[in-house]
Amino acid sequence: MNDELLRAWARLSRVAEPPAPGLAALVAEVGAVRAVDRVRRGEVSERVAAETSARRGVERADADLAAASVAGVRIIGPEHPDWPHEPLAALAACGVAELAPPVALWVRGPGRLAARCERAVGVVGSRAATGYGLHVAAELGAGLADRGHTVVSGAAIGIDGAAHRGALGVEGPTVAVLACGADRAYPLAHQALLARITATGLVVSEYPPGSVPARHRFLVRNRLIAGLSAGTVVVEAGLRSGATRTASDAATLGRPVLAVPGPVTSAMSAGSHRLVREGAVLVTRTEEVLEELGPIGAHLATDPPAVRRATDALDTVGRLVHDALPARGAREIGWLAKEAGVPVGAVRVALVDLERRGLVDHHAGRWQLRPEEVRAGGGGTRGWGA
Amino acid sequence: MNDELLRAWARLSRVAEPPAPGLAALVAEVGAVRAVDRVRRGEVSERVAAETSARRGVERADADLAAASVAGVRIIGPEHPDWPHEPLAALAACGVAELAPPVALWVRGPGRLAARCERAVGVVGSRAATGYGLHVAAELGAGLADRGHTVVSGAAIGIDGAAHRGALGVEGPTVAVLACGADRAYPLAHQALLARITATGLVVSEYPPGSVPARHRFLVRNRLIAGLSAGTVVVEAGLRSGATRTASDAATLGRPVLAVPGPVTSAMSAGSHRLVREGAVLVTRTEEVLEELGPIGAHLATDPPAVRRATDALDTVGRLVHDALPARGAREIGWLAKEAGVPVGAVRVALVDLERRGLVDHHAGRWQLRPEEVRAGGGGTRGWGA
The missing domain is CATH 3.40.50.450 (Rossmann fold)
Known part of the structure; x- marks a missing residue:
């Protein structure tokens, strides 16, 4: 950078207390060197004159x-x-x-x-x-x-x-x-x-x-x-x-x-x-x-991974049937239909899906939660909610 | 409350697992007693049939x-x-x-x-x-x-x-x-x-x-x-x-x-x-x-007095029914009940009151806003609370 420019910036930085909107506009219009010259000669708008009047004579x-x-x-x-x-x-x-x-x-x-x-x-x-x-x-x-x-x-x-x-x-x-x-x-x-x-x-x-x-x-x-x-x-x-x-x-x-x-x-x-x-x-x-x-920044925030539960992927009927199963004991399809409020046919379909997912099993026409599932907090009553 | 109504509500509350949109719509349309009757006789839509199939026989x-x-x-x-x-x-x-x-x-x-x-x-x-x-x-x-x-x-x-x-x-x-x-x-x-x-x-x-x-x-x-x-x-x-x-x-x-x-x-x-x-x-x-x-909120008390409208004096159901009426065209009671989310019986009572107030009239079983009322801005926005 040439010395004239450096000196002009230095002078401008001291001649007015920031913010100095008039002076900034003048510099943007004519450049630093000419702005300094005009301020020195007093050939400026009233606004710039006011901004620089107190320190116009300071040469530092x-x-x-x-x-x-x-x-x-x-x-x-x-x-x-x-x-x-x-x-x-x-x-x-x-x-x-x-x-x-x-x-x-x-x-x-x-x-x-x-x-x-x-x-x-x-x-x-x-x-x-x-x-x-x-x-x-x-x-x-x-x-x-x-x-x-x-x-x-x-x-x-x-x-x-x-x-x-x-x-x-x-x-x-x-x-x-x-x-x-x-x-x-x-x-x-x-x-x-x-x-x-x-x-x-x-x-x-x-x-x-x-x-x-x-x-x-x-x-x-x-x-x-x-x-x-x-x-x-x-x-x-x-x-x-x-x-x-x-x-x-x-x-x-x-x-x-x-x-x-x-x-x-x-x-x-x-x-x-x-x-x-x-x-x-x-x-x-x-x-x-x-x-x-x-x-x-091209980054997009993604939510931190939440804890996945085996029951997360179930549809509504699946969840109703799953919830209807008691923590202990097996139940017949008719009982489950009544408890879950879901038609028997839909209960049957849901149970097959739940079995496929490893959440339930059955013996002699009665269905129950698999033991691991009970331990993991599935089914039964049911300490979950708000 | 008469026992028939109490029993109908009780029965409705058990016959389907909530939420039961079909049953709720049926109750809004025909009232609790008739809804129970129809469910009992199986004279319901497929949707309501599905909602109630599992517990239809439960008499509790x-x-x-x-x-x-x-x-x-x-x-x-x-x-x-x-x-x-x-x-x-x-x-x-x-x-x-x-x-x-x-x-x-x-x-x-x-x-x-x-x-x-x-x-x-x-x-x-x-x-x-x-x-x-x-x-x-x-x-x-x-x-x-x-x-x-x-x-x-x-x-x-x-x-x-x-x-x-x-x-x-x-x-x-x-x-x-x-x-x-x-x-x-x-x-x-x-x-x-x-x-x-x-x-x-x-x-x-x-x-x-x-x-x-x-x-x-x-x-x-x-x-x-x-x-x-x-x-x-x-x-x-x-x-x-x-x-x-x-x-x-x-x-x-x-x-x-x-x-x-x-x-x-x-x-x-x-x-x-x-x-x-x-x-x-x-x-x-x-x-x-x-x-x-x-x-x-209690802020209402400090609000400047608003312009009085003919609808100001209506009770809740009256306002719901009034709001449900379109700006143009006449509607049947069943339609209004659905739109307002109010039982048919209550709609009927409200319409009589609205007619008495000169806000609506009816021809051949269909109700509409009176023309003056439309001009005054009735039949418009809905909403409750905030």
């Missing part, structure tokens, strides 16, 4: 690029081959100002962001997660990454961290989108986790190196998790939480919102449940996530 | 009524004022043979079944419930009953029992539908629970006194739980469970299916989760259940 591009370089962070913009055009297109297309696309992204770690986002799934949730939520997030992270999907999250304590760790645990791809500079370790407790992500995955931020994680930036950052992912899974979330905001961003972008249920007695699942009641898809395991995001 | 009506009387059990049929016509109409209307309506019901306990079912909610689930599921079922049972809704369930170990107990705990209404005779205590562990239900609620069964709970009867019974309820809530259910079958029956009847989520790590919630994925409404507390079943 070279210093930011130098600090980034020291920290192993690089910058990319829409003109860069690593830029994830397709995923981010929805941010501009949705027309919602708060969801405006980033003008540039600071990236740390090996690999190309565009490639990482081809099969990416957002996995988000609360910081105050329960052991249950952490377990499920880690399982989902591992399951998705194991199938080659990138796990995108926010590197926060709780669900985010568990999702990243799940992916890392199977040596799968993961992307952390930060609400501070990509050179910072925030939260501090996740310093080692961020180092691991940087080693094999990617850490991404739209904020220049050294930027602090101001509170509003967490919400602003969430649109990028939603934007870089084909769909977003909420694992555990309270009723008011950043994760439900990410889900709402995903919905606005037309991306599937998925939610993992939990006990209705847990406040940490209340947000997930509300999302499902509002239309999110309930998911319980990786296969169901991939099923929903179909085009990015 | 007097013995069954005597046994019932000793156990405090009474019998009701469609001609009885306690018969829940409106709820059960959907069973005939859905046209699914396995969901055919009962021909009679044995009832134990104070109160009228029809009244109990006016604001009834099915709460069902697995026998192998977890502590979590039992807690939620009891809370729901108590919450619904506390707001005047009858909790309908199957008295099984597990979720069913917890739901009944929840309702009893707030001295609220509850109805247990059994897969065996209403005189039996099954499961035995619920002997005391059934006694408590009998004291203030109702125990209901379509099987004659002394009938054993054969396996298939649990599934057959489930359609009555769905049929007597305005909607069915599944609290905990495995992937293969009677509770999901009840839910499927409810859906076939056009009644809302609601499911309580739980940990995705619990096999006991797998059935609930699958129901939600297939379209059931996720609910986490009583208020959400009532919200979904709105029209049966």
Whole structure:
């Protein structure tokens, strides 16, 4: 990349606080270099002028690029081959100002962001997660990454961290989108986790190196998790939480919102449940996530194999006759017909079929359940039901 | 009730193993007494002949009524004022043979079944419930009953029992539908629970006194739980469970299916989760259940006064018959009885009333909506409950 472009992206990343819909539109229209030039000369719309007025005079591009370089962070913009055009297109297309696309992204770690986002799934949730939520997030992270999907999250304590760790645990791809500079370790407790992500995955931020994680930036950052992912899974979330905001961003972008249920007695699942009641898809395991995001994964969820019973294959009459047989003792066909409420002829046909299946046998015109069948819980009374 | 009718119901309840769609249709068409007579003389369709062939010769009506009387059990049929016509109409209307309506019901306990079912909610689930599921079922049972809704369930170990107990705990209404005779205590562990239900609620069964709970009867019974309820809530259910079958029956009847989520790590919630994925409404507390079943709830009281229609003052049967009349064209009483799922005698009474109100008229034994009534929007939608 030529230096002029790098400097233009760096300058754009600092000249307005994201999201900056006016500036993003200008960059999309004239490119980064000309956009920088126009902002510098004040030849911009009122909207862009407002977005850039506070920091128009700040000249930090070279210093930011130098600090980034020291920290192993690089910058990319829409003109860069690593830029994830397709995923981010929805941010501009949705027309919602708060969801405006980033003008540039600071990236740390090996690999190309565009490639990482081809099969990416957002996995988000609360910081105050329960052991249950952490377990499920880690399982989902591992399951998705194991199938080659990138796990995108926010590197926060709780669900985010568990999702990243799940992916890392199977040596799968993961992307952390930060609400501070990509050179910072925030939260501090996740310093080692961020180092691991940087080693094999990617850490991404739209904020220049050294930027602090101001509170509003967490919400602003969430649109990028939603934007870089084909769909977003909420694992555990309270009723008011950043994760439900990410889900709402995903919905606005037309991306599937998925939610993992939990006990209705847990406040940490209340947000997930509300999302499902509002239309999110309930998911319980990786296969169901991939099923929903179909085009990015050809997998279709099949139910786990259920226990098969020998009586499963019986038709209605077969089941009636089978149930009519007592646990002990043999019965005549007439008795069975009455007990089962089935005509004698049909009972006879059913008994032949049951015998063929090894479920009953007969002596001297009287039929009974085979002993193995009794032990297995068939027939008789009959502890089965609702 | 006259003895002839009681004996007819008793005989019908034993002459065919439920569900008996042919017999149910015959009873709806000609009434219980004539249906018994025709079955006895063999003047029935092939279908009814097949349903009744095995037990046609069994004469136990007097013995069954005597046994019932000793156990405090009474019998009701469609001609009885306690018969829940409106709820059960959907069973005939859905046209699914396995969901055919009962021909009679044995009832134990104070109160009228029809009244109990006016604001009834099915709460069902697995026998192998977890502590979590039992807690939620009891809370729901108590919450619904506390707001005047009858909790309908199957008295099984597990979720069913917890739901009944929840309702009893707030001295609220509850109805247990059994897969065996209403005189039996099954499961035995619920002997005391059934006694408590009998004291203030109702125990209901379509099987004659002394009938054993054969396996298939649990599934057959489930359609009555769905049929007597305005909607069915599944609290905990495995992937293969009677509770999901009840839910499927409810859906076939056009009644809302609601499911309580739980940990995705619990096999006991797998059935609930699958129901939600297939379209059931996720609910986490009583208020959400009532919200979904709105029209049966106390919310009616707070609704703005609706436009008065001439049909507002009709009783249940009147409304069923009125709704059964097509917008154009005249119909015979037999046809209307079938369409409305109401016995011919009751249709006749209702038509006289409808005529008196100026809603219908008749020529040459065929009845039709009066033209003004068609213009006013009569003869339209059906449906009950939610």
